[in-house]
Amino acid sequence: MDFLDFLKQRRSYRQYTGEPVEKELLDRIVEAGLLAPSGRNIKPEELIVVTDPKLLTQLSQCRKAGSQMLEGAGACIIVLGDEDKTDVWVEDCSNVILTMHYMASSLGLGSCWIQGRNRVSSTEDSTEDYIRMLNRKLYP
Numbered sequence: 001m002d003f004l005d006f007l008k009q010r011r012s013y014r015q016y017t018g019e020p021v022e023k024e025l026l027d028r029i030v031e032a033g034l035l036a037p038s039g040r041n042i043k044p045e046e047l048i049v050v051t052d053p054k055l056l057t058q059l060s061q062c063r064k065a066g067s068q069m070l071e072g073a074g075a076c077i078i079v080l081g082d083e084d085k086t087d088v089w090v091e092d093c094s095n096v097i098l099t100m101h102y103m104a105s106s107l108g109l110g111s112c113w114i115q116g117r118n119r120v121s122s123t124e125d126s127t128e129d130y131i132r133m134l135n136r137k138l139y140p
Contacts, residue, residue, distance in 0.1 A: 013110030032103035038092035044085040048078040061122040
């Protein structure tokens, strides 16, 4: 399949089987994301792989709408950007996310981008603060 045909068939998935994603596949997706281009090769991203079903359920509330599908997902990858490293961290992290989507699709896995920046969680906190709160619970 040529790349244009690949792009035409790729889509976002919002329903999942709940089956665990094999570690080898997650590792390949993460590797692809880390190979994404970034301005001046600064690489402001940090990736957190989540596979725990209870945590995925909690993360499903990170937005008022548009994140509930995480409750049925086998995994998610949180992409954090360090805004102190570069002023183009949003674009760099977007490249990481898109590259991981392409890799997931090439491996036969469904994925969907859940944008959290400047969004509100089900608890009325910002999505970013909600995820920070979960992180503090896990790593006090």
